[in-house]
Amino acid sequence: MLTFLRRRIVSSALPLLVVVLGVFALARLTGNPASLYLPLNATAEMRANFTAKYGFDDPLLVQMAHYFGGVLRLDFGESLRTGEPAAAMALRAFPATLQLAGTTMLLAVVLAVIVGCWAALKPNGVADRISSFVSMAAASVPDFWLAIMGILVFAITLGWVPTSGVGGATSWILPIATLLLRPFGVLVQIVRGAMVSSLSEPYIKLARSKGASEFRVVTRHALRNAAAPALTVAGDLTVSLVNGAVVVESIFGWPGIGKLMIDSILQRDFAVLQAAVLLTAVSIFILNILIDLGYAGLDARVRPAGRRKKSSRAASVVVAEPKERKIHVQTTP
Amino acid sequence: MRTATVSVPRASMIDDDVVLTVTGLNVDLRTPKGVLRAVNDVSFEALSGRTLALLGESGCGKSMTAKAVAGLLDPVADVTGGTVVLGGTDLAALTPKERLAYAGPELGIVFQDALTALNPVYTVGTQLGEAFRIHEGLSAKAAKVKAIELMRRVGIPEPESRVDSFPHQFSGGMRQRILIAMAVALNPRLLIADEPTTALDVTVQAQIMKLLRDLRTESHMAVVLITHDLALVAEEADTVAVMYAGNVVETGPVKEVFGTPHHPYTRGLLDSVPADVGRGQDLTSIAGSPPELHRIPDGCVYQSRCPLVQDICRAIRPTLEPDGAGRAVACHFSEELDNV
Amino acid sequence: MTIALATGSVLALTGCSVANTGTSSGADADTVRIVLPIEPTTLEPCDATLSSTGVVVRSNTTEPLIERDPTSGDLEPLLATEWEATGDTEWTFTLRDDVTFSDGTPFNAEAAAFAIDRAVNSDLGCDVEGQMFGDADVALEVVDDTTLKITTEAPDPVLPLRISFIEIGAPTDASAKVREPIGTGPYSVGQWDAGSKLTLNANETYWGDAPAFATAEYQWRSEGTVRAAMVTRGEADLALSLSADDGAGDLGLNYPNNETVALRFSGDIAPLNDIRVRQAINYAIDRTGITDSLYAGASVPADQLVPPGVVGYNDSLKPWEFDLAKAKDLVDAAKADGVPVDEKITIVARADQFPKIAQMTEVLQEQLGQAGLNIEVKIAETSVGLQYQVRPFVLDEGAIAMIVQHGNQAGDASFSTDSYMTSQAQMSMFGSPEFDALLADAATKTGDDRQVAFADALAYERDNLVQFAYIARMSGVIGKSAAVNYEPNSLSGDELRLAEITPAS
Helix, strand or coil: CHHHHHHHHHHHHHHHHHHHHHHHHHHHHCCCHHHHHCCCCCCHHHHHHHHHHCCCCCCHHHHHHHHHHHHHCCCCCECCCCCCEHHHHHHHHHHHHHHHHHHHHHHHHHHHHHHHHHHHHCCCCHHHHHHHHHHHHHHHCCHHHHHHHHHHHHHHHCCCCCCCCCCCHHHHHHHHHHHHHHHHHHHHHHHHHHHHHHHCCHHHHHHHHCCCCHHHHHHHHHHHHHHHHHHHHHHHHHHHHHHHHHHHHHHHCCCCHHHHHHHHHHCCCHHHHHHHHHHHHHHHHHHHHHHHHHHHHHCHHHCCCCCCCCCHHHHHCCCCCCCCCCCCCCCCC | CCCCCCCCCCCCCCCCCEEEEEEEEEEEEEECCEEEEEEEEEEEEEECCCEEEEECCCCCCHHHHHHHHHCCCCCCEEEEEEEEEECCEEHHHCCHHHHCCCECCCEEEECCCHHHHCCCCCCHHHHHHHHHHHHCCCCHHHHHHHHHHHHHHCCCCCHHHHCCCCHHHCCHHHHHHHHHHHHHCCCCCEEEEECCCCCCCHHHHHHHHHHHHHHHHHHCCEEEEEECCHHHHHHHCCEEEEEECCEEEEEEEHHHHHHCCCCHHHHHHHHHCCCCCCCCCCCCCCCCCCCCHHHCCCCCCCCCCCCCCCHHHHHCCCCCEECCCCCEECCCCHHHHHHC | CHHHHHHHHHHHHHCCCCCCCCCCCCCCCCEEEEEECCCCCCCCHHHCCCHHHHHHHECCCEEECEEECCCCCCEEECCEEEEEECCCCEEEEEECCCCECCCCCECCHHHHHHHHHHHHCCCCCCHHHHHHHCCCCEEEEEEECCEEEEEECCCCCCHHHHHCCCEECCCCCCCCCCCCCCCCCCEEEEEEECCCEEEEEECCCCCCCCCCCCEEEEEECCCHHHHHHHHHCCCCCEEEEECHHHCCHHHEEEEEEEEEEEEEECCCCCCCCCHHHHHHHHHHCCHHHHHHHHHCCCCEECCCCCCCCCECCCCCCCCCCCCHHHHHHHHHHHHHCCCCCCCEEEEEEECCCCCCHHHHHHHHHHHHHHCCCEEEEEEECHHHHHHHHCCCCCCCCCEEEEEEEEECCCCEHHHHHHHHCCCCCCCCCCCCHHHHHHHHHHHHCCHHHHHHHHHHHHHHHHHHHCCEEEEEEEEEEEEECCCEECCCCCCCCCCCCHHHCEECC
16 A cells, blocks of 8 residues: 555656646746836836846746745745745635535535436436536536626525625535536536446346345445546546636635635736645645545555456456546636 | 345245246336337246256346346336246235345345456455345344355355455456355345356356255255256256247256257257267357347247248247146147157 | 545535634624725735725825825825925925824824835835836935925925825834834724735724724625625625626716726837828727727727826817728828838737726727728737836837726826836837927926926827827726715725715715
């Protein structure tokens, strides 16, 4: 298990490094903070002072060396906007996003399992129709539009929930509903598909031949097998929630890492952007490892320590191998 | 959701009691081409301590018959007629929920492909113990003890250390032993073995068949062996029911049926086996192939391949006629067969 | 099930701190709730010329010595009671003697001198320095507690106007900015939950009249639709920076925000280096069509860079008439003289700089194309757009017509011409020595002479240079709930005086 972990860590750390380097370079190559932070009519001397003060006139590689030197000493730099330590800003914003994304994924998984199982058991039934509709909507409706329509309908017209902000429990409803649609739409199809194929596997008949009730068959035998592909996809979806969080947090005024990131990009607040990306990348990295562990926990066949029999029949066994997950963080709005 | 343990008094522990009586069993399939009859008017009996073989080519309905008896038909298949009386209860008349109480304690089934039939994500111990947890309400710990006993009973070495292994960590033969152990866990009166050795190589086949034989003798089970292997039938079974296109065309004691077949299909099967081959050979050498389900003709189901076919065969389907001496055949010209 | 457990524990680990930061809705008679487009990055008084900071800070937590009336343009006393020029380069300010900062520190000439010195002469990189003073420093002399002398490097007739932009914070660290300053204003900073909410409380020891609301609560939402919705639903009393289609409906108040939208030409790059092409563009633009169709009449065609009310505004200038035939003739004439009129001209716009900028860009592309010009369009994110707007310019992409929006909030044309018109100005792409001389001369004048000199210079630009095609004078929309009274003015987006907001009942 330790070698397995070590291998995962090494193979995930490389993309992580690439992401951080990419963000570092891209942000710098596409905009000069001096024109953003100084008044439009600032003099050349003021610009020169500003650029020199923050070292933006150094070659990119020198800036990188400086930055990563700082990172090694756990110094992530300071915000150009507020002068606060960048790490503090990222860490302060992180829990809000974690709560939002965590609650969303929890709900998405629970709902997708319930609706997906139901749809698998009753093809063309109510749940099957609902899940197809939601999946289609999720694939075609932009988060932005959904959020605004949600506000207009449920906050303004119906008055059920606040428009935005981080007040009481009701203020969670719209942001979560907006974020929920896509992961739910994808997951419910995955669960449905995995359950359909799992339910047609011979081991389901074996369970029934032992007198297992329908509930036991579905929850113990079919779902446990369907869980592995769903887990992989859920992990990917959690990663892509970062993108959704940018939109949703901006619109609903949710003080999370997505909002911090987009603001930092638009303002070329390099240190904060890098800290936010680094924190996100590290948490995605940790998530990946947790998923791999969970995956191994679900299915002994992917446990690397296990003795693996290479038989011709093994090839026909329908098990999705844990696929390589990429860390993708959107760098433009 | 635990079902109460069934306490139907067990029939006397002696051989030759009638355990299972299937009468006029029909199974229909709902397909895009309409409703098709996959099993038609099938009747047979299984006796305690004896083996009945359901013999036929693939697609002849033998496996469907077994699943109908076990209550494990796919959702598109329905039992539309007949009775399946096991130990005095007509299983076909029960709701799926009521049947759960019989699955295990009364009736066990051994599947063909042990790798896919075993759930890959649970240890064999968990899966072996499941029957005890469901029907006897045992704790996980107690069920594991039972699982180890079962593994020992079916001849798996070092059961204590292997009980926590996963199916993929066992060889094919061992997996098949585990499946058999699961089927006999609660000492059912009836054991259905659906092509139990097809996936195994010849030496392992022999071991598995010996195990089944020993278990049958030990606990006086009735065994229904589903197979396409004539040699296996000849060696293992007491009686045989030959199936073709969803119908039983001939039944009787194996020695008699194989010695003097009364149905041209049985005859064809026997003729197609060269004298020097053993078990495991496919039946391929009767000219033509069985009709697809939606093309089964009105008259005799075997008419298109039968060397004796006459007009009456095309008009009237022969019924299975007992000869009063333990054999039965469904053919208008069974007497003439000997003269061909 | 394992997945559910894992996600569940994530939730449990992080607790519920976000949910517990208090309720945002729920009207309170003592609180005025304002929703801004963005969170202030800082409340530092020397950065109050940044709109996002100024709208919260100016005349609320801190005050300047002098304030400018946004409607009349007159300078009025605030922390200074009077001021006068006491020499060519020297101004003397007399300060109030009854003011203390909200922490009890007395306000006096010493404190004022400290604040001005810190804002103008230090290396802090204060925004007000860049906006109003440039590289020039000022010398400060504290005569007594209520008298302050300010000496400039060169004669500066508009120094009091510049001084009106310096918010006076309590003496603090001269070498670092402060996020939450102490001031003399009617409010002081209460609680700032970074990311979600900022509260100001009435200053108990305020020297002037107590404001109507005991508390002011700021939130921020990036979407105009959401800000408008918050006012509609009663979650906020005022919503700033709305546009006409954000859905505020009857609750939206239109007000002229003094912003002028114009196309700024790269007059050294062909084909824009020919004045006839620049004139043709002016004739080709249907300004009334734009203001009527895009802004439903809430904006008007613009005639010059500065709006009425600013010293130097020339009221004899009228918007260019829409005359496509004349435009085509001018293009043809230029072409006949060998001007490469077929070379592309790129209209560059900064995304989301003002409402409907993208649509305006499309309309301009189409109208200029009809005059026979080869127009391309580039809509860029702010930081990229600024590379076209501010020196050092992007010069290798051919002729550029940049859409700029300029608001002269100082009330004197020199602040506009110094940034956009002199040939070396940070945002000017070309000029002429004659024009530079006219502007330099005008800058030294005072009173009526100043008005006339700048007005003449602006007419000169139009007749002889055509640096710009002025398009529209914009208006802003503020959403206001029925619960409060407030009259927006041209400064409301930069300086929202809480003391001017009163309960409706």
